[in-house]
Amino acid sequence: MNYYNLLQQQVKEHPDKLFFVVDDTEYTYADFQKLTDELSNDVTGIHPGDDVLLLADTPALQLAAFLALQHLGARPILAHKDMGAELDAVQHENELQGLVQVTKQKGADGTEGAPDVSFVPTNLPQQPHAELDILGVLSSGSTGTPKVMYRTYDSWAGFFPTQDEIFSVGEDTVMFLHGSLSFTGNTNSLLSVLYEGGTIVTSSHMRCHRWAKLLHHYDVNCIYLIPTKLVLLAEALHGVDTFPGVCTLFTGSQLLTPPMITDIMELxxxxxxxxxxxxSELNYITYAIVDSPYRPPENLGHPFPGVSISIQDGLIYVDTKYHVSGVEIPFSVHDTGSINEKGELIFGGRTGAFVNRGGVKLNLLKLETELQSLPGIREAVALPTKDETRGEGVEVFVVKEPDIPEADVRMTIRHGIPNAEMPDKITFVDEMPLNDCGKVDTERLENRKE
Known part of the structure; x- marks a missing residue:
């Protein structure tokens, strides 16, 4: 079983139902199978069992090519658009069989033409898989070349009934999400809607007012966005628009501060x-119903049904049967935390998100949360710095409210942050750069030009 087979099943049940909307382009379930089959016919040189990196221009082409490769018996691995020179390293270090690229084409009259599909093989031999893997995902948040982690069909689809009940995803769901499917949160959410026979609405553009039109026009009732994008949407539409028809919003990857929650609840x-x-390695672990802006942001709630958590030497360990292939359970992604008397997970930060400054251990996640709770600050990112003389330090990047002077924000930080946590440097930026997954691109922040 794979997700192309799942698409076939949905086509049999409701071929004319709206499945996928990208801006002003609509696909029924039958339309999308037609697009997928066309791409299957256009790809040459692929063999069953190949592990193939996939780079596509648009959300529709990403998904259609992903399903087409499964139809051909290959294992697709969606690449980030911003990988650039890393593409070759990912293929060779993970022993992949090649790269499929799908490019959107336009005719001389400006109308959209058939996409251009190419496959460039690496000529590396296929590697055996111990599990019935059908796709790969790229590791995130690590240094060096991203590693490919493989998944069976059941490792995601087997958990859909559980997560969909909690997220209120079903046949009547019209879900809005945004961003590359190379971000596993997007892929998982989209495939869960396919599993239920619902509808996905998205956009190729980073324009919140365009998103708002889509939300209204298609009566979106469920949203999946990471906090960074939720903040952008709430700020763009503050005092202008609300979406009372949205019944469920689920989000993760970053903590929610009180100002964020307040804005989201108003929206x-x-x-x-x-x-x-x-x-990425483990699916969903815990969840919390956010009913107040003033809840502790580090409280990540209770485990999902069928998932158990424990703390060993300060690290969070997870026991679940839904995970990438080849990992030993219980597994830790090296996040720190604790479990309170109610059985809720209290997040302590990632092991790499600490700085030892003059013998004092600083939690960068805690510092970011404190900064974003201060008046006049929209966003804050804390990054470690190194100085040959002084050792480790902290630089914070701040997006301030437009009508507040920088000097006032600096003064607010001096009075609002304990002396032991005071950053060594404060840098103001107009906006946080985002990577292809929609997360803050810390590398671009670090390499910015003054």
Whole structure:
């Protein structure tokens, strides 16, 4: 079983139902199978069992090519558009069989033409898989060349009934999400809607007012966005628009501060807000119903049904049967935390998100949360710095409210942050650069030009 087979099943049940919307382009389930089959016919040189990196221009082409490769018996691995020179290293270090590229084409009259499909093989031999893997995902948040982690069909689809009940995803769901499918949160959410026979709405553009039109036009009732994008949407539409028809919002990957929650609740007055904690290796781990802006942001709630957590030497360990192939359970992604008397997970930060400054251990996640709770600050990112003389330090990047002077924000930080946590340097930026997954691109922040 794979996700192309799942698409076939949905086509048999409701071929004319709206499945996938990208801006002003609509696909029924039958339309999308037609697009997928066309791409299957256009790819040459692929063999069953090949592990293939996939790079495509648009959300529709990403998904269609992903399903087409499964139809051909290959294992697709969606690549980030911003990988650039890393593409070759990913293929060779992970012993992949090649790269499929799908490029959107336009005719001389400006109308969209048939996509251009190419396959460049590496001529590396296929590697055996101990599990019935059908796709690969790229590791995130690590240094060096991203590693490919493989998944069976059941490792995601087997958990859909559980997560979909909690996220209120079903046949009547019209879900809005945004960003590359190379971000596993997007892929998982989309495939869960395919599993239920619902509808996905998305956009190729990073324009919140365009998103708002889509939300209204298609009566979106469920949203999956990471906090960074939720903040952008709430700020763009503050005092201008709300979406009372949205019943569920689920989000993760970053903690939610009180100002964020307040803005989101105003934007989505009737939505149940669910904050989840998960990992690319392990699916969803815990979730919390957010019913107040003033809840502790580090409280990540209770484990999902069938998932158990424990703490060993300060690290979070997870026991679940839904995970990437080849990992030993219980597994830790090296996040720190604790479990309170109610059985809720209290997040302590990632092991790499600490700085030892003059013998004092600083939690960068805690510092970011404190900064974002201060008036006048929209976003804050804390990054470690190194000085040959002084050792480790902290630089924070701040997006301030436009009508507040920088000097006032600096003064607010001096009075609002304990002396032991005071950053060594404060840098103001107009906006946080985002990577292809929609997360803050810390490398671009570090390499910025003054």
């Amino acid at each position: 989505l007055p009737n939505a149940q807000l669910i904050l989840y904690y998960g990992a």
